[in-house]
Amino acid sequence: MAIRRYKARSIQEAISRIKEDIGPDAMILSTRRLPKSADHRNLFEVTAALEKPAAVEFRDRLEAQEPSVSNPGNREPEDGFRAGRGESDRCGTLRVDDLNAGLFSIKDMLLVIDQGGGLPEFLQRFPESLNWYAKLVTAGVSERQARKIMIRSLEKAPARPLPMEEITKRVLRTVSGMIRISDPFSSPNGSSRLSAFIGPTGVGKTTTIAKLAAVLSLQQKKSVGVISVDSYRIGGVDQLRTYAGIMGLPCLSAFSPRDLQTAVEKMRDKEIVLIDTAGRSHLDRDRMMDLCRFMQGSLQISCHLVMSAATDRTDMREVADHFSMLKPQTCVFTKLDETRRKGAMIDQLALMKMPISYITNGQRVPEDIVSASRRSVLKLVLSGRP
Ligand SMILES: Nc1nc2c(ncn2[C@@H]2O[C@H](COP(=O)(O)OP(=O)(O)OP(=O)(O)O)[C@@H](O)[C@H]2O)c(=O)[nH]1
Ligand SMILES: [Mg+2]
Structure with missing residues (x-):
């Protein structure tokens, strides 16, 4: 040799x-x-x-x-x-x-x-x-x-x-x-009933909600409802409604903070309500303020920041920075299958010190979602494979 x-x-x-x-x-x-x-x-x-x-x-x-x-x-x-x-x-x-x-x-x-x-x-x-x-x-x-x-x-x-x-x-x-973990749906006392998924456009918010709704309702037998506040895009509500229809889950839409309150009220019998939001550029101040109006009313909504692992490190930092005004409780990293260089996640986690709740690694609903653990994050980041 x-x-x-x-x-x-x-x-x-x-x-x-x-x-x-x-x-x-x-x-x-x-x-x-x-x-x-x-x-x-x-x-x-x-x-x-x-x-x-x-x-x-x-x-x-x-x-x-x-x-x-x-x-x-x-x-x-x-x-x-x-x-x-x-x-x-x-x-x-x-x-x-x-x-x-x-x-x-x-x-x-x-x-x-x-x-x-x-x-x-x-x-x-x-x-x-x-x-x-x-x-x-x-x-x-x-x-x-x-x-x-x-x-x-x-x-x-x-x-x-x-x-x-x-x-x-x-x-x-x-x-x-450096990796903190939190599962918003399984903590014995602090689990959040109303969970909204926020983040930039196209990162996989709606798909992640569909995956979660399936896992929570079909596998964990919890009663789940979904609400869309994606009034911005044509078809935004339909995408979620289609998924909900397949799973037999109720889906409501809300076009104003008041609508959201009514929708939440109608879903009071649900253990978990997942709220889909329209993606928005973190640089668009007006739309960010609009999102704040929805999320920061009297309803106690926990926000989860969805970011694509394939995003450039500097952009990811800016996104997290701007969305921090909504005080997200956890972050979700999506599209791990789209990059070999997932280490930006580690930089980001070290910087924002926010726990990670889920990772998604593909388009299949509901298969391609992993409840985050230190091991799963380490494996996915260090394998260097898509
Ligand atoms: N490869 C890959 N694609 C994903 C993943 N999650 C979502 N996608 C795809 O990303 C695209 C956008 O997904 P959406 O769920 O519509 O994204 P969104 O954040 O709701 O988009 P907006 O509502 O427009 O902001 C779709 O084609 C999804 O199938 C993932 O983990 N991996
Ligand atoms: Mg969407």
């Missing part, structure tokens, strides 16, 4: 030499710090394989020798993560690479270096965490957030080189600590 080790004064220098020597498709297997050279300067070693099959074989051999977090038999690790081969759940089949650092080609690594304007400082101390840093950045987590995550994960680590298994555990624990 063609494995080569490169020693250099910096990781970046070693990567450049591998690129020149083997080419951009060489795979990085490991990175470590060596004892300082005779002139007291840093020395690093990067191990690379000529091609992916050799790298995978090498990695598999290592894993076969030493059970790691990615393959711990049937035992659930203390922090609740398991990523055995072929494990499957509602988020799909999980491959062995999903919850470990994975392998990176020199080409991929150069992109990560480019994006971050160089390699961050913490790698001087923990060079073996390079692949994890690269994994976060390629998953769409911002370089800044990825650096924060790595620093937080490694801050109390001993100075000795850390095994990959230990780094994996630490990173998963840090990211999972």
